[in-house]
Amino acid sequence: MEQSTTSKELTLEIQHLKKSFHHGKKKVLQDICLEAHKGECIGILGANGCGKSTLLSILAGIQAASSGSILLNGDGLFNKHKKEYISLIGYVPQECPLMEELNAYDNLKLWYCDSPLSLKDELEQGFLAMLGIPEFLKIPVKNMSGGMKKRLSIGCAVAGNPCILLLDEPGAALDLICKERIEVYLKNFKKQGNIILIATHEEREINFCDRLFVLKNGILEDFQYNGNIHQLAGKLAESERSQ
C-alpha cells in the first residue's frame, strides 16, 4: 500500500471488535465500533483497566482480537496484509519502548534503518526537530527525563511515516513545556491529514480531541464534552462502577 493514501482519503473503521481473556470468561472489549476520518483526533476515555490499552494494542497489531474487523479505506487490511497495515501505524505505548543503555540517536537508528524517511533530514528540519529531539541526541535514555523519553518514543513511533498514530496516555507525568511540544507536533500531524487516537485522562489532551468516546462495559459510547470537567468525571466514575 502506498503511503500517499493519506493525502487522498483516509478512513479507519473498527467493526464489532471483541476481545476476551481466559477462554472467553473475561470479556474486556464487547462490541467496539468506531469510524475515524482524515485529519481527525479521537480521544478514548475510561476508568483504569477498562480496556483502552488493549484496544490500542489490538489496533497496533500487537494483540489479536477475538473477533471483529479493522478496515482501512474499506479494506480489511488487518488480516490480509498485516505487514502493510502495521507500516501505516505509529504506536506509542504507556511504557517507553526504548533501549535504556543507548542514547537517543542509537534508539532512533533502530527504527529509521528501514524507514522511507531520512533520519538526518528529520533531525535537521523534520518532525524530530519539531519534537526537540536533537537537543538530547547523545544522552543515554537512562539519564533522560520522562518528557524526553516520551518525545523520543513518539519520534521512534513515527519512523515509518505512519498515517495513524496511536497514543496511550502520552501526557502522563509530563511538564507543561513538554506537553506543549507534543501538542504542537500532534497538531501538525493532524493537519497533514492523518488520524490520531489517544487514550487519555488529561484535560489538555481531551480538549485537543475532535471527538471523544468513553469505554464502558467493553463498548465505546460517544461523549459530548462541553468543557465541564465534573460531568466528565461523573461519566468516568459511572464507567468504573460498571466494570
Next chain:
Amino acid sequence: MKTWKQYILLETKRMLKSLPGVCLGSLLLTACLIGIFTLFQLNSSRQESKSSPVDIGIVAKKDEPFIDWMITTAEKIDNAKYTCRFQRLEEKAADAKLKSGKIDMVFLIPENYIASIINGENKHLTIRFGNSQSTIVSFLFRELSHAASAFILDTEAGIYSMQEYYEKHRLPDKAEDELDLNLQYIKEIVSLEKGIQTEEIATEDTTPLFQQYLVSALVLFLFFRGLACSKILAVQNRAFQDKLAQKGIGYPQQILARGIAFFITALASYLFLFILAGTIMAVSPLSIPNTICTTVRGVWEFAFRCIPILLLSTSFIQLAYEITEDSMGGILFLFFSILAMGLCSGCFYPRSYLPQALQAAAPLFPVWQACRYGLSALQGSFHAPSFLYMAGCLALCFFFMALRRRYCAHIQTHI
C-alpha cells in the same frame, strides 16, 4: 531483516559498553578460582610430603622386648623402606602429634606383645588414626589393618583348634610345636610378599588429572562468568519487546538477536583471555605437555576448537536470565545450577568418585559433555558426539527461551 540486523548491532553495542564491568567481574572470578586452586595445590602438596613416607608413632613400654628389633626389621622390609617412618613415642606425645597432624598413625603395643604372640595369648595391637586430614595412604593403612586383623584372628583360630586337638588326643610336645608354629607365622607375616604375590599390568591410556582439571576450570569459568552478566542480559521492557514484535521481529528472533550479541561480547573477552594466556606462554617456559598447548599457536588452536563450549555457555547464561526475568534470580539460578552440574559431572573431582547412579547420569549434563569436548580439543581432536550433544542443548536453550517469552507475553495480555 534490516531492522533485525540493526537490532543485533545495537544490542552488541549495548553489551560491549558493559564489557569492562564484565571483564572486571570475570577477572575477580578468575582470581578467586586461581586462589582456590592454589590453596588446594598447596594443601595437597603439603599433605603429600607429609604422607610420603607415612609417619608412624610406636607406643610401647621402654623396656618392651623385641620392639626395637621389630622396628628395625620393619624398616628393612623393601615395601616399608620408602613409605614408612617409625618413631618411638610416649602415648601422650603420640596423641598430641596425631591431633596436630604431625604423624599419620600410632601403633599402641601392649605389654609383652611379642612374647604374647609367641605364647599364643590374645593381646591386641591397637592402631590409632586421626579423624581429620585423612590421606589416601592413611585410609589404605586403616583398611590394611582391618584385613590384617582378620588374617590374625583366622590364624589364631587355627592355633586354638590345634591346641584343642592336642588336648583331646593327649599328644606330647604341644608347647614346642605351638612355639614353632607361632614363629613360622610371624616369619610369614614379616615377609608377606611370599604369601601375596603382586603383579602390575599396563592400564588403558587415561587423561592426566591435570588436563582434566584444566579443562574443567575453563568450562566452569565460561559458565560462572555469567554471574557478572546480570546487567547486560537484563530482559528488555515489555513495551520494547512488543514494539519489535509489531515491526516483524518476533520473540524467537529477538532471543536469537540477543544471543548473537551476547556471544560476540563473550567472544571478545574470551579472546582477551587467550591473548593473555598466549603472552604468558610466549614469555615463560610454561606449556601443557602431551597436548596441543605446547606452543602459542597451539593455545590459539585450542581456543578456536573450544568456541562451541563458549557458545553453549553463553546460551545457558542467557537462558538463566531469560527464564527468571530478574537479575538476582538469574544469578542464583546460574550459581546453583552450575554448581550442581559441576558436582555431578566430575568437574571438581574425577567421575569415579561419584556414586554409581550419578556416574551413569553424569554424561547427561551439558557441563560433562563440554569437559569431554574440551579434553578432545586439548589433544587436537574433535569429539563429534559431545559436539552434537552440545548443539542439541543449545537448540533446547533457545527453544525454552522463546517459549518463556511467549508465555510471558500471554500472561501479560491476560492481566
